[in-house]
Amino acid sequence: MKKIIDISQPLDHRTVVWPGDTPFSYDLTWTTQDSGSVNVGQIQMSTHTGTHIDAPFHFNDEGQRVIQLDLDVYVGDALVIHLPKTNSIGPKELDGIDLQGITRLLIRTDAWTDRRVFPSEIPFLEPQLAGYLADRGIRLVGVDLPSVDPLDSKELSAHHQLSAYGIAILEGIVLEHVQPGAYELIALPLALAEADGSPVRAVLRTIRDEKGG
Template sequence: MSDSESTVSEAVQLFAQLEWVDLTHSLEEGIPSVPSHARYGHTLYQSYDRGDPACHYRISMGEHTGTHVDAPLHFISDGAAHYDIASVPIHRLVGRAVTIDVTDVGPGETVSREHIEEWEAEHVPIEPGDRVLFQFGWDRYWSADDDANEFLSDWPGLAADAAAYLTESDVRLVGCDTAAIDAAGAEEFPAHYELLGNETYIIENLTNLEKLPPESLLFTFPLKIEEGSGSPIRAVALVD
């Protein structure tokens, strides 16, 4: 057996020993969508009941529908960081993730740099190349019921100094279980500009973060959309 075959075999055996945690919301009509974004639609095109030989649907949605990743193009209009989701190096979206419990942050409030540093002192340090996930617990409000949706009301987010700390730490990606990494009502989008401007990608609308330990192995695969500002993803974490 060659060295490469041995490495692949070891990886397969390791993956079989780990638990797979799905961090992705299901796509269905009625799920939350910020007012400026397209809503999700699911239309039947072929049906066995109508005598068709197959079944298939047309889906319509925005690039930032459901659990999704933001490309720099989403907020950065020029410069080295101005590129689309198809140009994001896929290896930067896979790797060690640190999950920080910030459920003590209230509606409309923000996580500060000090908050992150205190968590690191009690758990594990954030290392260059990491992905950092923030568990606000906001996914408990996710609903496909248009008339009972609290998800888009007064969600918390990341403060400007916290976003700057993460880019200084050279993290690759920042994720959250809220509608956006900036808190609701933020008009200047400091976290978006700081992170995307430094090629730190953003994942929003995650779920099940409470099932993750402080360290996990994260996989987040976007669609390869030319000139895309983002893409829905299937986000999965591997844990012991």
Template sequence: MQKLWDISPPVHTGSPVFPGDTPYSQQWCATIGPGCPVNVSAITLSPHVGAHADAPLHYDASGASIGAVALDAFLGPCRVIHAIGCGPLIEWAHIAHAINPALPPLPARVLVRTYAQAPAQWDGQLSAYAPATIERLADLGVQLVGIDTASIDPADSKTLDSHQVIRRRGLRVLENLVLDDVPEGDYELIALPLKLTTADASPVRAVLRSLPG
């Protein structure tokens, strides 16, 4: 029996959001009662709330919307690497222990855990990827990078250097994952974005599944 890990944070009123982003809110448009057989709600949120996939449009004025992005990168073998307490940037030295010739070949998807426990509030001191780390991962054939913080760039970055690397190298990205209970190792990633035809990102229900055998 293959095991599943749900690596998506709960989304609700009060879920942390990047300062200035639209928080999650919900209102009921219809409720079960006399003359109404169903509950129907309306929700408002930034597509960057919770676990999400950025579209090229998020960091490139002429980039593709998330609905136009191919799904291949969001589904398949991945490696979870721990870099807990690494500091402001995930440098190559923080993840090199999980990328070496003694291990199976590196999958095309890499998720890095930086928190011992994911915070319930916005973290302005979040850990991000060093641009050089993403460059080296891309050199090794990685197609998607993921992280358990709100951004692959520092929260106060105005240049988004790591986002610019994934733009230039054609990588995909997942942010706001929850990897608290996931041991280092290889898994199958399933984290498909919605087909939002004009959006700069999409929420995902990200899960990991143990590999067979």
């Protein structure tokens, strides 16, 4: 049987968010004691909480909203690579990695060591990486970080370049328990009609079953 590997951040009151953004909260609005039958909760959160996708509208007023995104991009074969101890990620860092036939690339950096604390700096994607990936057929890039750009960036060059080349962005995935290699990715956004991003329940499914079949 193929194995499901959860690569999503759990969402609770300790989930760290971008400084100044809406903290996550979950509260019961109805309880079985009050209603006589059910518990019903409400959540408050940013669209960029935990493991999430960015829609182009996040950084471009004319960009697509979540509901307009091609869902095919978020489901299918993916390659996990491991690039530890690097300050940035560009074509040089991917030199020697065979990306032939790869559509979705997930980058494990291990740089965000404590997800209960927002990092002070991260290994960002160099803007020129977008063209390099597009030339090799990549349609989605995912990172185990809160952003693909430097945390103090206002230009968001990597976001803009990836979008210009039609490459979807998946941020905040959890990969430290995942070995490099081929998997199937499932990371569907919610059907949010006006949103600039969406939390996802991202999982990997192994290509082979536990017995190697």
